[in-house]
Amino acid sequence: MAKSEALEKILAAKRADTYTPEKTLEELRAQRGGSNAPPLPDGAVYAAVDANGVPGEWIEGQGAAQDKVFLFFHGGGYYRGTVVDTRATAARISAASGMRCLSIDYRLAPEHPFPAAVDDAYAAYRFILEQGVAPARIAVGGISAGGGLTLALLLKLKETGDPLPGAAVPMSAWTDLAQTGESLQSKADVDPIISKLYLDRMAGYYLNGADAETPLASPLYGDLSGLPPLLIQIGDAETLLDDSSRLAERARAAGVDVTYEPWEDMFHGWHSSAHILPEAQQAIDSIGKFCRSVVGP
Numbered sequence: 001m002a003k004s005e006a007l008e009k010i011l012a013a014k015r016a017d018t019y020t021p022e023k024t025l026e027e028l029r030a031q032r033g034g035s036n037a038p039p040l041p042d043g044a045v046y047a048a049v050d051a052n053g054v055p056g057e058w059i060e061g062q063g064a065a066q067d068k069v070f071l072f073f074h075g076g077g078y079y080r081g082t083v084v085d086t087r088a089t090a091a092r093i094s095a096a097s098g099m100r101c102l103s104i105d106y107r108l109a110p111e112h113p114f115p116a117a118v119d120d121a122y123a124a125y126r127f128i129l130e131q132g133v134a135p136a137r138i139a140v141g142g143i144s145a146g147g148g149l150t151l152a153l154l155l156k157l158k159e160t161g162d163p164l165p166g167a168a169v170p171m172s173a174w175t176d177l178a179q180t181g182e183s184l185q186s187k188a189d190v191d192p193i194i195s196k197l198y199l200d201r202m203a204g205y206y207l208n209g210a211d212a213e214t215p216l217a218s219p220l221y222g223d224l225s226g227l228p229p230l231l232i233q234i235g236d237a238e239t240l241l242d243d244s245s246r247l248a249e250r251a252r253a254a255g256v257d258v259t260y261e262p263w264e265d266m267f268h269g270w271h272s273s274a275h276i277l278p279e280a281q282q283a284i285d286s287i288g289k290f291c292r293s294v295v296g297p
Contacts, residue, residue, distance in 0.1 A: 003265055006277050011267060014192040021197060025110070025205075029080045037085050038275045044091035049102070051127040054120045056104035057083050061095025068099040068137045068296055069128050071121075071165070075144025075172070075269055077202035078109045078117055086143070089272050092281070096288025099139065099295065102128060106149070113208035114217050117145075121153040126162070135163035137296035141287070143269045144240075145206075147173025151219035151247070154227050166295040169231045169287055172269045173244055175220040177203040178212035181242030191239040193268040220247055229257040231290040233283055235266030259290060 003011075017031060040046075043062035048055070059072075072090045074081040083090075083103045090101040106120035128138055142150045147170035157164050177199075184196045207217060215222030220243065230251055234244035241262070248260040263270070266279060274280035 004278070007265065007279070010273055010277060011192055014267065018192065019195060019198040021201065025079065038088040038272060040088050041091050041095065041275075044088075044095070046087060046091070051102060051104055052123040052130075054104050054106065054124050054127075055083075056102055056124065057087065059087055059090040059094055059101040059103055061091045061093075063098055064094045064100040065098050066100060067133060068097075069133050069139075070094065070097055070099040070101045070291065071125060071128060071138060071140045072101045072103040073106065073121060073140075073142030073146030073149045074103065075142065075146045076108070077174075077199075078114075078145045078206040079202055080108065081145075086272060088275065089143070089284075092274050092284045093141070093287055096284050097139070097291035097295070098288070099291060109202075110205040110208065114206050114210050114214075117149055117206075118152050118156055118216050121149050122156050122160070125153060125157070125165075129163070134296065136166040138165035139167040139169060139291050139295045140165050141169030141171065142173075143171045143271060145174050147171050148175050148177075148219060151175060151222070152216045155215050155219055155222045158223070158226060164226070164228050167229050167231070167291060168227065169233070169290070170244070170247070171233045171271055171283075171287075172235065172238060172240060173232070173247065174199070174240060175218060175243040175247050177207060177218045179203070181240065181246065183241040183245075184239045187237060187239045187241055190237045191268065194239045196239070220250065223254070224251045224256055225254040227251060227254075227256045229259070229294050231259045231261065231287060233261045233263065233271075233286070235268065235270055236262045237265055238268050240268065261286065
């Protein structure tokens with residue numbers, strides 16, 4: 001199937017902004033966010049919140065219920081990204097799922113390496129429970145590093161004995177910081193965004209000497225048994241394809257209810273382009289349908 005004009009324009013822009021190791025951390029951080037953030041969809045509202053010491057926002061799309069929460073984690077390789085950057089995406093997920101979103105600014109590496117992000121995710125989840133929201137009426141999800149953080153939180157909750165949420169939605173998830181997926185090579189020529197060279201650098205910032213196969217950093221290596229239903233979305237043009245395909249295989253083998261969606265021709269984190277790319281909104285609509293059927297129906 002031929003790529004749409006909208007998709008070709010997005011891919012061309014991303015190819016023009018390819019990662020090179022000469023770029024400093026500050027330059028890489030400055031490339032994203034701020035005035036480049038997608039526009040907020042009509043009817044969406046947001047408000048700042050302190051979630052057990054973690055700054056964040058309540059973000060609500062039209063028709064969102066107050067007693068169901070989607071805990072959302074932005075991407076950015078654990079070293080960049082903000083609530084503001086992904087506010088529009090969270091608002092669209094809220095509208096599609098009928099759940100209000102809590103999106104957080106977890107601490108970033110290298111200033112705050114692993115496990116700071118996991119600790120912040122856990123604090124925010126506990127905050128939702130303390131608001132009286134039933135675990136079965138909570139979904140957790142995120143894009144890229146946020147997808148990995150989604151799964152790390154689930155493993156953390158198993159460790160602590162806290163109740164698990166009703167569902168989880170890892171999108172374009174980075175689940176293996178050891179970078180062992182075969183697709184890192186096989187998709188290298190078609191993925192305009194993510195390379196092994198880039199991931200190795202960012203993993204170094206985040207891990208700060210920790211074992212790359214530590215489950216709370218690389219959930220692919222964790223005990224996945226007992227996890228809630230998963231909707232795993234990944235673009236089939238992503239170098240991180242194997243991070244999701246292997247996750248789906250291992251989760252199913254562990255008895256988890258898995259819905260695996262590889263999206264044709266889609267690039268890393270395409271959900272954030274829903275204002276201009278139909279396939280992005282379609283993926284978000286699929287998330288909404290999944291959440292409505294699984295999370296406290």
